Amino acid sequence: MAPVLAVKELNKRYGKQEALAGIDLEVGAGQLVGLLGPNGAGKSTLTKIACGLVRPSGGSVEVLGQPAGSPQARAALGYLAELFRFPGWCTADELLRFHQRLVGSAGGGAERRELLDLVDLAAAAGKRVEAMSKGMQQRLGVAQALIGSPQLLLLDEPTSALDPVGRRIVRQLLEELRRRDVAVLLNSHLLSEVELICDHVAIISGGKLVKAGTPQELAGPGAVEVETESGVKTFEGAVREDAPRIVAELVAAGERVYRVEVRHSSLEDVYLEAVGGETG
Amino acid sequence: MNGGRLRSVAAVVGLSIQEGVRRRVFLAVLVLTAGFLALYGLGAHFAFRDVDEFAAGEPKILDAHAFTGATIFGMAMFATLFLGAVLAVFLTLGVVRGDAESGLLQPIVVRPIGRTTMLLARFGGAAALSAAYVVAVYLAAYAITRATGDWSPDHLLGPALGLALGVAIIAALSLLASTVLSVTAQGIVVFMVFGAGLIAGLLAQIGNAINSDSLHTIGRVASWALPFEGLYSASLHALISGTSGLTGVVLQLGPFGGSEAAGPDLILWSFAYLLGVLALAAFVFSRRDL
Numbered sequence: 001m002a003p004v005l006a007v008k009e010l011n012k013r014y015g016k017q018e019a020l021a022g023i024d025l026e027v028g029a030g031q032l033v034g035l036l037g038p039n040g041a042g043k044s045t046l047t048k049i050a051c052g053l054v055r056p057s058g059g060s061v062e063v064l065g066q067p068a069g070s071p072q073a074r075a076a077l078g079y080l081a082e083l084f085r086f087p088g089w090c091t092a093d094e095l096l097r098f099h100q101r102l103v104g105s106a107g108g109g110a111e112r113r114e115l116l117d118l119v120d121l122a123a124a125a126g127k128r129v130e131a132m133s134k135g136m137q138q139r140l141g142v143a144q145a146l147i148g149s150p151q152l153l154l155l156d157e158p159t160s161a162l163d164p165v166g167r168r169i170v171r172q173l174l175e176e177l178r179r180r181d182v183a184v185l186l187n188s189h190l191l192s193e194v195e196l197i198c199d200h201v202a203i204i205s206g207g208k209l210v211k212a213g214t215p216q217e218l219a220g221p222g223a224v225e226v227e228t229e230s231g232v233k234t235f236e237g238a239v240r241e242d243a244p245r246i247v248a249e250l251v252a253a254g255e256r257v258y259r260v261e262v263r264h265s266s267l268e269d270v271y272l273e274a275v276g277g278e279t280g
Numbered sequence: 281m282n283g284g285r286l287r288s289v290a291a292v293v294g295l296s297i298q299e300g301v302r303r304r305v306f307l308a309v310l311v312l313t314a315g316f317l318a319l320y321g322l323g324a325h326f327a328f329r330d331v332d333e334f335a336a337g338e339p340k341i342l343d344a345h346a347f348t349g350a351t352i353f354g355m356a357m358f359a360t361l362f363l364g365a366v367l368a369v370f371l372t373l374g375v376v377r378g379d380a381e382s383g384l385l386q387p388i389v390v391r392p393i394g395r396t397t398m399l400l401a402r403f404g405g406a407a408a409l410s411a412a413y414v415v416a417v418y419l420a421a422y423a424i425t426r427a428t429g430d431w432s433p434d435h436l437l438g439p440a441l442g443l444a445l446g447v448a449i450i451a452a453l454s455l456l457a458s459t460v461l462s463v464t465a466q467g468i469v470v471f472m473v474f475g476a477g478l479i480a481g482l483l484a485q486i487g488n489a490i491n492s493d494s495l496h497t498i499g500r501v502a503s504w505a506l507p508f509e510g511l512y513s514a515s516l517h518a519l520i521s522g523t524s525g526l527t528g529v530v531l532q533l534g535p536f537g538g539s540e541a542a543g544p545d546l547i548l549w550s551f552a553y554l555l556g557v558l559a560l561a562a563f564v565f566s567r568r569d570l
Contacts, residue, residue, distance in 0.1 A: 051390045053570040075392040085383040087295070089302040101291035102391040104284050144387060 003028050004064055004076075004152045004183035005050060011058035012045050012207075019045045021207040022059065027152070027200075030181040032174060034194035037204035038275050043187045044082055046204070047154050050185070051079045063152055075103070078145035080138075082156040082187070088130030092121055092140050095129065096147060103148035115143040118176070120169050134161040142170060146177075153177065156187045171197055195219075195267040205275040220265040226250060227259035238262075288393035292401035296371070297409075309367065313417060316359065321424045324352050328429035343527040349431025350520050356421040357519070361443055361512055364414035368451035369470050371406035375399070375455055376561075378463035380570045389570065396562045399455065403558060407451045411444035418443060434522035439515035445550055446508035446515075450474060452554050456561040459568065477502060477509035484513070503540075507550040513540055 003026040012020040020042045027033045035043045048054040050061050052069025063073035086095050096112040105111060116122045119139035129137060138161045145153060159167045167190075174197055177184055188194050194201060195215045203211040211218060224238040224246055235246055240262045247257055300306045331348045376399070379385035389395055418440045425431055433439065453473060457466040484499020486492070503510030517540055 048570070053386055053390060055567070055569060071392045071394060074390055074394075077390070079387070079390045081383055081386045083383040084387055086387070087299060087384070089299060094298075098291055098295055099387070099391065101294075102288050102388065102393050104287060104392070141387075 002065060005185060006062045009059035010056055010061060013057045018207050023209050025202055027183045027185050029183055030178050031200060032178050032184045032198045033200045033202060034198035035185060035187045035202050036194060036271055041204045042207040043204055044156055047156050047187055051077055051154055076150060077152040077154060078150035079154045080141045080145040080156060080158050084141055086129045090129050091126050092116060093125040096144060099144050099147040105148040115146050118173050119143045135163060135166045138162055139166060151182060153182055153184045159190060191267045191271055203271060203274045211274040215267055218270045219267060222264040225261045225263055226257060228255040228257055285397050289397060289401040292398060293405040296405045317420050317424060320356055320421055321428060324425055324428040327352055346431060346523060346527050349425055349429050353425045353433060354516055354519060360414050360417045361446060364410050364447035365450045365474050367413055368406055368410040368447045369454045369467060371409060372451055372454040372458060373467060374458060374463040375402050376459045376565055377461060386570055395565050399562055399565055403451060403455050407448040410447040410451055414443045414447050415440045433519040435518040438518045442511040442515035446511040449508045449550065449554050452557040456557050459561050459564040477506035481509050481513055507553050510546050511550060514546060
């Protein structure tokens with residue numbers, strides 16, 4: 001099945017600065033891909049190219065087989081920018097109605113109510129944007145991106161202004177979208193969140209894709225750490241099932257065991273190793 | 281234009297109008313315009329009354345009543361153009377770069393509407409409102425002039441349409457400026473261009489009075505380079521194009537000096553200029569990374 005978003009050898013230069021250098025990435029239907037990387041790594045640039053806001057210098061980006069930025073590609077996606085603003089005088093309902101008209105959605109009031117309900121803003125339908133907290137505006141932004149039932153959702157730091165409850169709402173929403181076969185590309189700095197909900201993770205650093213895979217693949221096998229009389233012994237690559245055997249062997253060898261810990265390599269470890277401690 | 285695009289254009293224009301209403305922009309414009317027209321009515325009343333008293337019993341070499349009517353209505357027309365230009369600039373302020381920098385533009389242009397259609401929708405809304413505004417204020421000033429002094433210009437509708445096209449050109453120039461300049465720079469540049477056009481018109485007027493070909497040429501070139509000035513000058517001329525005798529001569533030497541009739545060339549050039557500016561704005565916008 002053809003991917004919903006296909007990025008091939010994507011390049012972007014701003015003058016002499018290379019923002020993206022040959023990125024390859026695919027997002028399939030119902031797949032939730034997390035895009036990680038330090039500030040200035042090129043995550044937002046990639047997302048903006050995918051929705052036609054920025055022109056690539058080389059390579060290609062296609063949405064459902066259509067070139068990114070074409071009317072057909074734009075009709076198939078929903079987008080929430082990292083830095084966005086909605087007219088402050090608009091109410092939540094008016095804003096969604098405006099976007100329904102832009103998209104040509106026939107969903108009417110039912111679609112608006114459903115989306116506001118999904119982001120827990122049903123009670124704020126008549127509230128002006130300027131009277132909303134940043135977190136409410138961000139949730140409204142997610143609802144706005146979902147107008148017209150897009151097949152691809154591009155979210156750039158959608159939870160940066162949200163409190164834990166707001167984050168959980170968005171997380172549940174993304175899981176619901178996966179069930180509805182919507183492809184999602186999620187830019188985020190929140191590694192734990194990405195680890196929790198994404199099927200696939202891509203780490204970008206310096207405009208290059210430095211690591212990609214499922215969170216489990218990336219996290220790796222970890223290690224078993226055993227504290228004995230002679231000190232702490234680490235068995236790299238060992239998993240939980242290896243722990244009894246390791247302990248038995250140590251005891252048989254005359255060691256006294258005080259503590260056993262199964263360690264997992266977290267996405268954070270993988271991320272830090274991949275970006276080499278780089279920060280934007 | 282297909283139905284989808286038309287619906288999107290209507291949505292963008294509708295949002296701009298809704299914002300104007302909700303932010304009380306139109307109310308403020310209405311109140312200030314009412315103030316201007318009230319002052320104009322008061323001024324016109326006293327001007328006609330004093331001139332009629334002053335000219336009573338004098339030999340009628342100069343039609344002082346017509347001179348007064350043309351002069352104050354010409355001034356009202358200048359004020360109308362100025363107010364229309366202010367409205368056109370403010371309705372197009374920050375449409376591209378300003379809105380892109382604040383993050384207001386991106387959620388709209390990623391929609392199927394597309395950049396060119398969005399730009400044309402914003403232009404259409406601003407130009408239509410500004411043009412309707414200048415026509416309304418012009419006709420209100422005319423009604424006041426007629427009521428207070430029983431004076432009418434030689435042509436009524438032509439000057440109104442000239443002003444309307446003039447403010448549409450200013451809106452297009454402002455939109456073009458918004459594709460490359462920040463909000464503050466856009467406002468400053470467009471008002472300076474507007475002022476430069478008016479000063480060029482003034483130079484042509486002085487050139488006409490002192491019979492200087494150079495100044496007259498400068499004025500003419502500026503009128504073509506900035507056709508809103510040429511249209512304003514032509515609209516001014518149309519007010520008194522049928523006024524002859526000493527009154528016509530004195531008007532040409534004074535406040536109407538340098539004004540010239542609009543031939544078909546100026547009208548065609550103005551439309552071509554407008555389309556050219558919009559095409560350039562659309563091209564620059566289409567190449568811009570947001």
